[in-house]
Amino acid sequence: MDVSSFIFYTILIIVLCNLFGFGLSLATIHISFLKKYRIQKRLIKPITFYRRLPLILFNILLLIVVSAFGLYFLYPLFNPNLEFHLVTIIMQLFIILVIDDLYFYVFHFCMHKNQYLLNKIHRIHHKAVTPFALEYIYVHPFEWLMGYIGPFIAIFLISFFNPVSMIAFWLYQFIRNIHELDVHSGFKSILNKHIPFWGETEHHDLHHEKLNGNYATTFTFWDHIFNTKINHDK
Numbered sequence: 001m002d003v004s005s006f007i008f009y010t011i012l013i014i015v016l017c018n019l020f021g022f023g024l025s026l027a028t029i030h031i032s033f034l035k036k037y038r039i040q041k042r043l044i045k046p047i048t049f050y051r052r053l054p055l056i057l058f059n060i061l062l063l064i065v066v067s068a069f070g071l072y073f074l075y076p077l078f079n080p081n082l083e084f085h086l087v088t089i090i091m092q093l094f095i096i097l098v099i100d101d102l103y104f105y106v107f108h109f110c111m112h113k114n115q116y117l118l119n120k121i122h123r124i125h126h127k128a129v130t131p132f133a134l135e136y137i138y139v140h141p142f143e144w145l146m147g148y149i150g151p152f153i154a155i156f157l158i159s160f161f162n163p164v165s166m167i168a169f170w171l172y173q174f175i176r177n178i179h180e181l182d183v184h185s186g187f188k189s190i191l192n193k194h195i196p197f198w199g200e201t202e203h204h205d206l207h208h209e210k211l212n213g214n215y216a217t218t219f220t221f222w223d224h225i226f227n228t229k230i231n232h233d234k
Contacts, residue, residue: 001166006071006075006166007067007068007071009170010068010071011064013170013173014064014067014173014177018181020181022134025132025133028044028133028185028186029044029049038188039188044132055124060137066145066148077158078155078165079162079166092158093171093172095157096155096158097176097219100154101217104147104216105215107146108215109215109226109228111143121142126208131185131186134181134184135184136180136181151172176218179218188202189202203220203223207230213230214229214230
């Protein structure tokens, strides 16, 4: 597969995931019977969503542009042949997810412990006390640009041993985008019952409510390892 096709399909995944997030956000705000499935009972005013939408759309556009340029320059690290080696795909996907989440945990922890970063950068995201799906990217552009470094670190590390599978990267993009929409949706999770240490909505919703702890997103074991997990009874 050539570089333009690789970039096109990656962007397509990003766009489709965020279109789903847009629909889910509208449903959350405007369909009243869905409120009973939400963790928090605070009402979300429609005007809040529409006021935040310009920054959200700007960040999605930046996400597309940065992904396109990044993959253009990193293309030599990928395997251009769409070979379906299941073990390789699963291993590389897991490595990308774990390295990305460890990087995000450290970066996220630092933004909470550094008062300047918290007040000037990360506080924007925490205006969402009762988050809805697309608010995963309601952030200062600097925050998500820095937070997007994790998967590229993983790509470099994997490439020292084998070319990176495009399929593994596409699966990463799909899982990461859908997971971010899920944990910010405010709806009770069901996947965490089937995937050990999978970051559920309840885990991240507590982070938005308490503002201190539960810094991991994809895998909750980082909060167990570094003793930053929030207990539900606190």
